[in-house]
Amino acid sequence: MAEENGFLQSVEEAVRSRPQAPAYRAADGTTMAYGELWKLSDAIAAELAARTDDREPVVVLGHKAPLMVAGFLGCLKSGHAFVPVDTEMPAARLMDIVSQLGAPLLAATVPLPEALRGRVPAGRIVDVRAIASAPGTMRAPERSRWVTGEETQYLIFTSGSTGRPKGIEVSARNVACFMAWVRTFPVIAEGGRVFLDQPPYSFDLSEYEVVGALSTGGCLHAVSREETEDLRALFADLRSSGVEVWTSTPSFADLCLADKSFSQEMLPDARLFLFCGEALRHSTAAALRERFPRARIVNTYGPTESTVAVTYVEIGAAQLADARPLPVGTARPGTELFIVDPETGAPCAVGQTGEIVIVGDTVAKGYFRNPEKTAAAFFETRLSDGTPTRGYRTGDAGHLDESGMLYCDGRFDSLVKVNGFRIELEDVEENLGALPLVKQAAVVPVRRKERIVYLKACVVLQERPAGTDFEIGRLIKARLAERVPGYMVPRAVSLVGELPLTCNGKVDRKALAEA
Template sequence: MTGTARHRASGPLFSRIAAAAVPGRPAVLGPDGALTHAEVLERARRLASRLAARRSPVLVYGQKQPAVLLGFLAALRLGRPYVPVDSSLPPGRVARMLAAVGAEDAVLAEDPPPPLARELAARGIATIRLDPLGAGLERLPETIGGVDPPPPDPEAAAYILFTSGSTGVPKGVAVSHAALAHFTSWLLASHAFVPGGETFLNQAPFSFDLSVMDVYGALLTGGTLFALTREEIADPRRLFRRLDGAPLTTWVSTPSFARFCLAEARFARPMLPALRRFLFCGEALSPGLARALLARFPGVEVWNMYGPTETTVAVTAVRIGAALAAAEGPLPVGHAAPGIEIWIADPDARSRRAPDGARGEIVIAGPQVAGGYLNDAASDPPDGPFFTLPDGRRAYRTGDLGWIDPRDGALFCAGRLDHQIKLRGYRIEIEEIETHLRAVPGVADAAVVPIERDGQPDHLVALVVVTPTLSSAGRALTNHVRAALAESLPEYAVPRLVRATPALPLTARGKLDRRAVREIAG
């Protein structure tokens, strides 16, 4: 399956954003206030002048403050990759990310906790502390002038995001300017966005690649980014107070978030009268959820999209209408974007392509595939995830199980081939959590099980073998282990429950019997 009608971006991304800007229109709306397109561009240019002395990656730390976007754009203008770091991440995890990227500058939209502040200082990283709106930047001199610097090398990194790693160390994915330009050009060409008339929902953290869709969708259409904070998302009353009557035209989120919103009876067309489309990515969209949205929001389009972080947000898309939503089986994730080739690898021989209709591993090739993992000299082993085709194109073995419908060429994704899962849109490596569990004092061995609800992972349960030094009492054990894991893992990767077991079940080959573990966990 190969996408056709290739779309090309014209010019560097910062220049495209500046050309699309509607000066007096809000570029970003959040609880901290709003900034117009003119203010965003002016403050980003001034911030770029403060960052112009070096070429290394720029750490951008915060949550959903408009100042975080200023850090992204300032780095883009200079051709320096930006590294989004959500302030909810444990300082220890951020320290490992810092070691991987070699950042020399950090833009802070809020104060980091003392351990992270000490880490920044110890590494000699120069920090620029901004208020949530970047107030005061407009008074700084623009030492590099009003003309944008030379365009960056298309193959150079535009941003670096971190995904889960089985060794316990997060893996950095460097996405190139060319890959980002290809994705955004396809996104804009695929939908009837109204220049200067779009408002995109931002649900995902800026450190999660789904946010790339709404951030640049808004900025490249002269539209508005409507950012939700994690506090609003966690409090239904605050969330629906904010959403009620909001001028959203494009909803970008994981399906899980929409499912959560549907629990509120008022979440329907009258609440969001301007809404035109739902764009879903990050996890499977179920037919039941699609049907519920089509019923609650008549006339609003529902789109299902697919793509790992390593292939720049999304590489397939399909509009889910009433006929597709009526299906009992899984929904298709669509056809390949222009210039993208997708095939199914034979599960018994990864180098061999499976015939259409056969199940196997989804493989993606083309201009949106990352070069490899950051600082990983072994990114291209013979059986590794990244490889280069004879014609020079990069390809990525996703680890996702899928098949291509021989009737119309649509791609279907049926989950993970390995022990990696998607939980509320976040990709989680089960083995990474187990690695950290075994490092908790008093834990001799551990296994983690995703517990499903409505056919989707809902939460995690950990089974642990404890030493005599650690209490095996339920609540005390859970509290102790969760507190320890919170030092090194993001909140979504910390198991909700922890249960003690005398021993973990093994297969005849001496490997962990995950099926038996699941039965024990319930």
């Protein structure tokens, strides 16, 4: 079974077969070979085991660095789930996560942020930098202590409806099943490939490259937040990176595509673009196919609660010729998808939009220390062959076609009501993105005293036509009105140079709404 060959065992196999091969490298010249990574993770595991006998989650704090990856492995070897926390997080959110964990051990790969000084007892801080500079002679814990099976492998904290982040417990078995699937992907299946390592480790999209690379003897080519904010530095790095597998949100790809030099000439080895985390638009996929003719463009879907992603589809000419939003794929082995009425739970007919329900072996254990919220979204069930498993109610809207291909239709909580009309924001964005004038678009509700008074479209132009911003905005609205009912046309159009991104690489809708 997949869990018998878990993530740690697969990394160990890569270490044995390729100890001198690079496991990690960065633009600043930092590199770490598989043998070094394994030895450092042994030392971290020994220190963690010496500090505590419990198996509580350990926070691993830092940014893009091999010490972070070694920290994850060290946690798993010492029997602890890891909680990746990026230094890019706002201080209040960082503190909220630590407080929800109680008094966790904190493996620091960077100096402690000001917000945590004095808040985390010195005795609970493990200095990974000190371990790396002087690994010591303590023996790593026995293999019997490794995280396995239904034990939690990692905790990812995502946005919660209450304003507090919620922790999602993903088991070692979940990751093993996800890993077994990812290892079958084109290019990745060959082993030893170079992966772009751009999403922060606190965003579960990063598991695509961490699991995909390290379980197949590949190399993580890390890109820091500072690089993503300086395209000149980023592109200079990419030219010599040898990246073959690109994993990111579509928004980060759009940021790069805004520069004409982002092409196969810059990344001659790029052979697989792997997307998840938000909607992939026709314009993005079409631009990538044009500029990277030798690469596959793959769309996937899955919430954090189902271990990164559960569907796969390659986007080719046929999909791009279809005016409908791009499909997100068919279900991976071990997963079944259902569309149900969100109110009654009754099955929806083929082609009918309802709530996406995921059933399968990568559905997470639930929400950390929150049985009420877990019971509301997760449930025990069986696959069609009778295998016991878990299910998850996603809150995402979608439909299946006759072949089982999934199409996402937004989120039920992104349905807004304006002047009595129910409007799906992603529907408006998709139609805006289809206009020749428009490169990117995001639509946000404008509120007054908690009531939505109108919609605002934030638009990045392909090329600026003659006229004032007002005149161009009026033209965009007129063209959009040819595609959607008048009540769906945003009242305001704001022309922007680029759409701001969150640290996870998604469009920062909050910033757009407040601008």
